[in-house]
Amino acid sequence: MKSPYIPQNAPYNDIQKAWLGGFFAGMHSHMLQSADAANQKDARIINILYGTQTGNSESVANDAANVAKAHGLLPHVKSMDEISIQQLAEMEYLLIVTSTYGEGEMPDNAQMLWDAASEDNAPSMAKVKYSVLALGDTSYDQFCKAGIEWDERLAELGAERLYQRIDCDVDFEDPAENWISSVIPLMADGAATTVVLDSSAASDKPAYNRKNPFPAKMLVNRLLTAENSSKETRHYEISLEGSDLSYEAGDALCVAPTNCPELVAAIVKALSCTGEEIEPVADEAMSLSESLRTHFEIKLPSKELIEEIAKRSGDQELNTILENGDKEQLADYMWGRDTLDLLLQFPDVEFSAAEFIALLKPLQHRAYSISSSGKMHPESVHLTVASVRYNSYNRDHKGVCSTYLADLVDDNSDVRIFFTPNKSFRVPDDNNLPMIMVGPGTGIAPFRAFLQEREFRNAPGQNWLFFGDRNAATDYIYQEELESMQEKGVLNRLDLAFSRDQEEKIYVQDKMREHGAEIFAWLEQGGYFFVCGDAYRMAKDVDKALFDIIAEHGNKSAVETADYLNALKKEKRYVRDVY
Ligand SMILES: Cc1cc2nc3c(=O)[nH]c(=O)nc-3n(C[C@H](O)[C@H](O)[C@H](O)COP(=O)(O)OP(=O)(O)OC[C@H]3O[C@@H](n4cnc5c(N)ncnc54)[C@H](O)[C@@H]3O)c2cc1C
Ligand SMILES: NC(=O)c1ccc[n+]([C@@H]2O[C@H](COP(=O)([O-])OP(=O)(O)OC[C@H]3O[C@@H](n4cnc5c(N)ncnc54)[C@H](OP(=O)(O)O)[C@@H]3O)[C@@H](O)[C@H]2O)c1
Ligand SMILES: Cc1cc2nc3c(=O)[nH]c(=O)nc-3n(C[C@H](O)[C@H](O)[C@H](O)COP(=O)(O)O)c2cc1C
CATH class of the missing domain: 3.40.50.80 (Nucleotide-binding domain of ferredoxin-NADP reductase (FNR) module)
Structure with a gap:
């Protein structure tokens, strides 16, 4: 997997790093004493704006705010649709955390501000000292485009880039943490008094998250569409018992799947491996089969794997497409093909177990819009999921997570979950509004x-x-x-x-x-x-x-x-x- 872009010359103080590392790592267990440094009247204001669709950027913005407070700064965290372009131009210290959506587009809550910033007559940003953290996913063609555009546009409008942009792939937590722990001390320069840790930070963090999902029980797995339908949509009810978790209508539930064992076996066979090869994965020695089942995305091939197969096979068609750099042509070529299809198509290409897993991306959770109200169903969470199943290249293909769910038995099977709030997508507070x-x-x-x-x-x-x-x-x-x-x-x-x-x-x-x-x-x-x-x-x-x-x-x-x-x-x- 391509690592997120982190500048070589990143100013990074080892002591801060060690302390901040402890701060993040110890969020839950290590409650820290609060002293409201931010209330000091000379505290420097740091504006932290987030552009988000599913809450990751907002959560990073809040992490940044907690660290800023700890440095004696006064963080103002705002959604990008809460401020005008004129207000932006007046901000002296600015951090932007934004994801990218659609095909290289701004998240919905960043679009309006971006439109204003893109105007020919956008105001000068000469007063602004800034840095951008871009969240994205390298499997999309326009990786981190929204963050890149903000970073470039602010510079064009005269703002001073205080710290270089960091582009994060799906595993955004570590690079985000690095960015925060580098940029906040820069913004604090001279303004910081003592580093004071904020105990409220610990309680803000959800108990279960991407790195620590809750092992829940599947209660109901029911087909919604008719048996003779051209598609398969299912209703799931997942127990929250023992989790202490709650949710609001409008939130999403993320499910951390494992890969289909038959697909794992077919890939192992195509690699001419046994599956018993032991490789280090996430600091653990693990068999190839187990790592393919639990740790890696094995359905959709990474760009690195496609490039390596093209290189090793010397296939003219694939190499020409890659050399042209035509993303649409590549997407057309890959449509309906998965990792196994590529391995079967080029049987002469050989990989050792270690080489192969080094070319895979980590297996990601999938998000699902929750289809129940947390008030009406506090003990469970419901999902409505279309199972991805299609036939191409003479094989039946299955979507990783939707069919992982479909295959779970609705009687106490474990499913690993965590919530992502979607604070904008809510039933209006005013019960009278249509x-x-x-x-x-x-x-x-x-x-x-x-x-x-x-x-x-x-x-x-x-x-x-x-x-x-x-x-x-x-x-x-x-x-x-x-x-x-x-x-x-x-x-x-x-x-x-x-x-x-x-x-x-x-x-x-x-x-x-x-x-x-x-x-x-x-x-x-x-x-x-x-x-x-x-x-x-x-x-x-x-x-x-x-x-x-x-x-x-x-x-x-x-x-x-x-x-x-x-x-x-x-x-x-x-x-x-x-x-
Ligand atoms: C915020 C959010 C909310 C969501 N809510 C829901 C929801 O409520 N319900 C729901 O069902 N989904 C929802 N999704 C989509 C969901 O997250 C997954 O993307 C979906 O279930 C597919 O995941 P998968 O792992 O089964 O398939 P994957 O393994 O990710 O495979 C999907 C890929 O298979 C390929 N593919 C799919 N169909 C075909 C085809 N016919 N021919 C060739 N190739 C094909 C495409 O490359 C596609 O990207 C939501 C997504 C987000 C981001
Ligand atoms: N980004 C994604 O990866 C993504 C997005 C959405 C859905 N999906 C996946 O696709 C599968 C089925 O999804 P689904 O049940 O939500 O929806 P769906 O089956 O794709 O579509 C539901 C209905 O919307 C119609 N539709 C098609 N194009 C439309 C348009 N331009 N405007 C309005 N309606 C349109 C469809 O009609 P026709 O089919 O008859 O044209 C169908 O009647 C799932 O696996 C889901 O996860 C993936
Ligand atoms: C439908 C969809 C489209 C996406 N498009 C892109 C994209 O074009 N480029 C990119 O780098 N990331 C893309 N992503 C990945 C998101 O930017 C990434 O998941 C990010 O962590 C989401 O952060 P957020 O929760 O703050 O919105 C997309 C994600 C989804 C679900």
Whole structure:
């Protein structure tokens, strides 16, 4: 795996490093004495802005704030949609922590500020001293693009880069910790008095996280789609007993899967290994088979593995694609092919066990939008998951996590989980405000949770759901529940779009357009507009439909419509949970 970019000349004081290492490592066990250094009247303000979709950047921003406080600084942590470009230009000390989404895009909460910063007439940032931490994933073509763009744009606008950007891959914790422990002392220079540790930091941290998931019991694993459906969507209920964990409707649950043993065996065979080869993995001696099952991503090949196979095979087609650097061509070539397909395609390419695992990325958790309300179901958490199964290159392929879940027996199987909060994606505090929810396919998940939440709260606000899937007869998931919610008056409007029941596709955005006047009226009443599901096609088309509806029924110009939408986003009344 490519390591995150860490500058060679990073100023790094060994003592700070040792202390900060202890600070992070000991967060839970090592409670530290609080003295509110930040209240000192001469404390230097450090602005820490985060751009996030699923909370990682926010959590790093909070870690940075805790370390800043410990250095006698006064951290102001803010979501990027909470400040204007003028406020940004006035910030003297600035840290930006941002992830990248979609295809190299800003996370939703960073987009507006980024648009303003990209304008030709954006204000000078000459007062600003800054550093950027970019979160991303090297398996995406546009690795850490949002962070890179912020870093470059701030410099272009005259800001002083106090410390070089660090780009983090999926294992972001260690490089983030390095960045914090390097940049905060720089920002504190002269301003810091004594380092005072903050006890509240320990309690902010969730007990279970990516590195320490909770081993939960699978209670229910039920097929939602019909047996004869063209897809498989399942409902899961996972016990929280013994965890002390709680969640809010709108949060996501992350599941740490293990790989399919049959796929492990097939890869071991393709490598001409036995599986018993012992290799060091995460400071442990482990057999090849065990490490492939539990530690490495073995379905989707890393770029490094593809490059090495191209090099060792000398295959002209693959080498030409790689030399051209055409990412789309590479994506087309790889579509439907997994690691095993590549090994089978080039049987003459040989790897030792050690060489092979050195080219793999760590196995990652997968996130799922929670489909239950934590108030109605405090003892369990529900998921709605489409199992990824397809046939290509003459083999059946299975998605790692969705089929790991599907294969778990719903009677006490262990599943390792942790929560990621999504603080923007929430049922409105004001129970009277209307909610419009657009969630085709598995996008329905958080809206089942939202409806439960409204029912639990006995909220009088109106609820409107746009749902769709392929065929009504086989894919109308949660039909009975939705109908029962309609009868109870919890779900006031339901519009359905089954795409494959007729020749012409009908999608949720077509249903939205049919009822554009009412959608606009609900928005005018202070309504919230939520979208969940596919980011690449559906969410973009729904966004376009919403724009058109506001323009037409609000009688607005394109600029006025964009302003209206931006205001909705700023008030967190147009929020998305898309993937
Ligand atoms: C915030 C968030 C919330 C989410 N919520 C949900 C949810 O509520 N429900 C849900 O089901 N998912 C949800 N997802 C998606 C989920 O995290 C996983 O991405 C999904 O379950 C697939 O993971 P997997 O491990 O099964 O598949 P992987 O092993 O990751 O394989 C998926 C890959 O297989 C390949 N592939 C898939 N289909 C085909 C095909 N037909 N032909 C060729 N190649 C193909 C593609 O390369 C694809 O990227 C969410 C994602 C995020 C980020
Ligand atoms: N980023 C990702 O990796 C990602 C994103 C979303 C889903 N998925 C995966 O895909 C599988 C199925 O997902 P799913 O059940 O959520 O959804 P889905 O099966 O992809 O789609 C649900 C419905 O949305 C329709 N649809 C297709 N294009 C649309 C568009 N442009 N606008 C509006 N609706 C559109 C589909 O119609 P037709 O199919 O008939 O066109 C179908 O009726 C899952 O494994 C899921 O994890 C992956
Ligand atoms: C749908 C989706 C798209 C993503 N696109 C990119 C991308 O284009 N480039 C990248 O480097 N990382 C990408 N990522 C990875 C995220 O940036 C990474 O998971 C990050 O840790 C998320 O941080 P956050 O929780 O603060 O949003 C993507 C992740 C998802 C789920």
